[in-house]
Amino acid sequence: MLGMYSQALQDARESVKCEPSFAKGHLRMGKCFLAMGDVAAAKSAFDKTKELEPTNTTIDAELRTIDTLNKIDTDLNRAVEVQDYRKALYCSERALDIAVFCRRYKVKKAESLTHLGRYQEAEEIVNDILRSDSTDVDSLLIRGMCLYYQDNIDLAFSHFQQVLRLAPDYAKARETYRKAKQLKTKKEEGNVAFKQGKLQEALAIYTETLAIDPVNKLTNSKVYYNRALVNSKLGNHSQTVDDCSAALKLNDGYIKALLLRAKSYGNLEKHEECVRDYEACMKLEKNANRETRRLLKEAKIALKRSKRKDYYKILGVDKNANDDEIKKAYRKRALVHHPDRHSSATEEERKEHEKNFKDLGEAYTVLSDPKKKARYDRGQDLDDEGHASSTLKSKYEFFDEAKPTRIYDAHELEGIEDAQWETIEELEEIPRADEKFYGINLKRGEHGIFDIEELVEILRNENLIDICVVKIPKQIQYCDFMVIATVKSGRQRAGIAEFVRQVSKRKKLPKDPFPIIEGTFKDSWIAMDLGNIVLHMFDDETRQQYDLETLWAVGPNFDDPRHSDASEYEQFLTQVNLNSKQNFCLVPPAFTNSQNSPQKSHETS
Numbered sequence: 120m121l122g123m124y125s126q127a128l129q130d131a132r133e134s135v136k137c138e139p140s141f142a143k144g145h146l147r148m149g150k151c152f153l154a155m156g157d158v159a160a161a162k163s164a165f166d167k168t169k170e171l172e173p174t175n176t177t178i179d180a181e182l183r184t185i186d187t188l189n190k191i192d193t194d195l196n197r198a199v200e201v202q203d204y205r206k207a208l209y210c211s212e213r214a215l216d217i218a219v220f221c222r223r224y225k226v227k228k229a230e231s232l233t234h235l236g237r238y239q240e241a242e243e244i245v246n247d248i249l250r251s252d253s254t255d256v257d258s259l260l261i262r263g264m265c266l267y268y269q270d271n272i273d274l275a276f277s278h279f280q281q282v283l284r285l286a287p288d289y290a291k292a293r294e295t296y297r298k299a300k301q302l303k304t305k306k307e308e309g310n311v312a313f314k315q316g317k318l319q320e321a322l323a324i325y326t327e328t329l330a331i332d333p334v335n336k337l338t339n340s341k342v343y344y345n346r347a348l349v350n351s352k353l354g355n356h357s358q359t360v361d362d363c364s365a366a367l368k369l370n371d372g373y374i375k376a377l378l379l380r381a382k383s384y385g386n387l388e389k390h391e392e393c394v395r396d397y398e399a400c401m402k403l404e405k406n407a408n409r410e411t412r413r414l415l416k417e418a419k420i421a422l423k424r425s426k427r428k429d430y431y432k433i434l435g436v437d438k439n440a441n442d443d444e445i446k447k448a449y450r451k452r453a454l455v456h457h458p459d460r461h462s463s464a465t466e467e468e469r470k471e472h473e474k475n476f477k478d479l480g481e482a483y484t485v486l487s488d489p490k491k492k493a494r495y496d497r498g499q500d501l502d503d504e505g506h507a508s509s510t511l512k513s514k515y516e517f518f519d520e521a522k523p524t525r526i527y528d529a530h531e532l533e534g535i536e537d538a539q540w541e542t543i544e545e546l547e548e549i550p551r552a553d554e555k556f557y558g559i560n561l562k563r564g565e566h567g568i569f570d571i572e573e574l575v576e577i578l579r580n581e582n583l584i585d586i587c588v589v590k591i592p593k594q595i596q597y598c599d600f601m602v603i604a605t606v607k608s609g610r611q612r613a614g615i616a617e618f619v620r621q622v623s624k625r626k627k628l629p630k631d632p633f634p635i636i637e638g639t640f641k642d643s644w645i646a647m648d649l650g651n652i653v654l655h656m657f658d659d660e661t662r663q664q665y666d667l668e669t670l671w672a673v674g675p676n677f678d679d680p681r682h683s684d685a686s687e688y689e690q691f692l693t694q695v696n697l698n699s700k701q702n703f704c705l706v707p708p709a710f711t712n713s714q715n716s717p718q719k720s721h722e723t724s
Contacts, residue, residue, distance in 0.1 A: 127151050140171060149181060156214075156221025158185055158192075188217050195227060204234040222248060226257045230264075236336065238265040256286045264295060270337045272303050298332045305331060306342055313349060322349045340369035344376045351383060359383040374403050378411070381418065390422035420498030430482035430495065438496075442487065449483040477613075561625045567651030568627050568634075571600045574652055577622065578604055581615050583656070589671045599651040603667050605659050609643075612656045616645045623649055 128151035134144035149164030162185055169178045195210035208231035214224045225244055232241035242265050245258035252258075263278025279296035282289055305328040312321035325346040329339055347362035363380035366373050381396035397415040404411060431438050434448040454460070456475040461468060485491045559577065564570035571588060578586055583604040591597050606612040616636060623634045631650060638645040643661040647654040655667060 125151075125155075128155070145171065146175075146177070146181075153181070153185065153188070154218060154220045156218040156223055158188060161185060184217060188214060191217075195224075199227065199230075202234070204231045207231040208235065222255075226261065229258070229261050233261055233264050233268065234334065236268070238269055241265055254285055256282045256289055256292070259285075260289070260292050260295065267295070267299050268335055268337060270335075270341065272299060272338070275299060302328065302331045302335065302338060306338070306345075309342070309345060313345065318349050318352055322346060322353075325349065336369040340366040340373055340376070343369070344373065344379070347376065347379055347383075351379060356383045356386045360387070372403055374400055377403070378414075381414070385418060385421060388425065390418065390425045393418045394422050423498045428478065428482070430486050433478050433482040434486065436486075440486075445483065445486050449479060449487075452479050559622060561622070563626050563628055563631070564651075566599065568623050568631055568649055569652055571602075571652060574602060574619070574649070574654065577619065578602070578615070578654075581611075581618075582607075583615070584659075587668050589668060591671065598648075598653045600653075601667065601671060602652060602654045603662070604654075604656055605662050606656050609658070612645050612658075615656065616647060619647060619649070619654065 128148060131144050131147040131151060134141055134147075138144070145164050145168040149161045149168060152158075152161035152164060162182070165178050165181050165185070168175065169182075172178070191210050191214045195207055195214060198204070198207035198210055208228060211224050211228035211231060215221065215228065218224055225248060229241040229244040232238075232244070242262060245255075245261045248255050248258040249262070259278055259282045263275045263282065266272075266278065267275035276296070276299065279292055279299065282292040283296065286292065305324060309321050309324035309328060312318075312324055325342050328342050329346075333339065343362045343366035347359045347366065350356075350358040350362060360380055360383045363376040363383065366376040367380070370376075377396050377400050381393050381400070384390070384393035384396060394415070397411065397418050400411050401415060431440070434440075434445060434452065436444055436448045440448070453476065456472045456479060458469065458473050458476060461472045464472070485495050560573060564573060575586060575588065583606060585605050587603045589601040589603065591599060591601055606615065620634050620636065627633075634650075635648040636645065637648075644655065644657045644665075646656075657665065
């Protein structure tokens with residue numbers, strides 16, 4: 120069939136007019152009526168055919184089809200009445216399977232598609248109808264609705280006006296036109312109030328606008344965004360996020376709403392959500408502009424900052440605090456939390472003060488160093504700088520040549536004369552804890568703050584593992600001895616470093632430098648420069664990785680240490696009274712006058 124049902128119907132009518140008893144003519148008329156959706160006329164034609172040919176079984180099938188179409192039509196009308204447009208679409212498509220040329224069912228399908236937001240499909244259907252009849256008011260109305268729901272309100276108005284000129288009493292067209300005019304007017308009123316700075320008035324108008332036509336998703340998404348802008352200006356960041364989310368629910372590709380929500384998330388310090396929204400913007404923008412990339416970078420930095428300790432908050436200073444303010448804040452808080460002041464507190468309280476004291480030291484170390492402070496403020500990792508170098512010394516040198524940051528303990532704080540930040544009475548309340556150094560020689564060593572025997576004895580008493588002493592050749596001008604040891608845990612490593620530091624400060628003379636500590640409580644190693652001795656404390660894995668014993672004691676021209684003169688070291692071993700059971704080894708200095716091949720140079724003594 121060619122689908123020319125109107126012409127076919129006209130031919131069938133002519134045939135039965137010439138011969139009223141022509142059953143096939145009546146049957147053809149019924150099929151044409153059914154295809155065009157005229158159920159009553161189709162049933163009349165099929166009944167006449169049945170009367171003329173009682174034994175024709177085809178008629179019974181056609182009559183059953185009419186019953187099916189009647190049921191579908193009932194369901195369709197009910198779905199439209201309750202605004203169940205998905206079901207209405209389903210029913211209209213089923214009806215069009217039967218009444219393939221029915222204009223009414225095509226209009227119902229187009230209307231359902233419009234309410235479901237499938238505007239292009241709806242427009243294709245009504246444009247096809249309008250090509251046949253340019254004055255079809257239902258099709259004109261639906262095309263106007265498609266334009267209206269796509270926020271092309273001015274062009275939609277012209278369609279609504281044309282419909283009302285053709286059918287002044289068309290109630291549905293009149294109501295749609297009224298809503299569209301009211302929506303446009305209210306939205307413009309809100310825009311004017313916003314531009315005039317009347318934010319509360321604009322907020323109220325936009326809220327009223329959203330209640331006019333909830334079906335118009337695209338226009339309402341813009342109104343939600345406008346209201347979000349107002350809330351943002353008012354500092355209502357949570358409401359801004361809610362309005363932007365509502366706008367994005369109606370239009371998931373709304374980049375402006377995404378950008379504003381991201382900014383509001385940042386103001387609320389919800390940094391993960393902020394980064395996620397900026398990343399979504401980058402994906403939506405085919406050619407992401409420089410500003411969006413910058414905002415994303417800043418959001419990622421803020422996220423990184425949020426996941427680390429707030430050193431300014433720990434010290435209780437503003438982010439613009441100068442060096443003196445940072446130093447005074449550290450001194451004041453260090454007095455409060457120093458472990459020496461809480462020796463009589465409960466275990467839980469001592470741990471809390473220890474943690475706070477460590478955080479203070481960490482914060483002060485960073486904020487008192489201009490370079491570290493700048494990196495911290497930029498959100499960069501503080502460990503990125505590294506010590507890479509091709510030479511042996513620069514590769515394994517763990518100490519900065521710059522003057523180290525001084526970390527004060529309770530006794531040093533007592534001696535600081537600064538009446539602006541603490542009273543003398545408060546300082547004198549700090550309890551002394553000299554009993555912790557019982558049995559330790561607090562006099563300066565003969566060759567430096569510590570003599571090597573004294574330091575090894577301390578480490579041995581603290582149960583360090585595999586203590587190794589390397590005598591450094593004088594020509595390197597680095598130190599006299601390097602001590603390498605393995606610790607069981609980071610807590611033990613930090614505790615021993617702090618203890619050695621306190622002992623050294625009691626042993627030192629005014630001419631001696633303060634001990635330098637490299638590494639933090641979180642690192643897998645800590646190194647201490649004690650002047651004549653450098654102490655390295657590693658966890659087992661990191662010690663194997665650096666292998667400082669081999670690095671400092673073995674070379675391609677080095678003798679096997681068993682061939683070297685060990686009298687000096689034998690004397691030292693006798694003094695320290697160490698044996699193989701005490702996990703101690705001594706690595707002699709390297710000599711370069713042997714032809715033997717290099718070997719592992721230290722032995723357990």
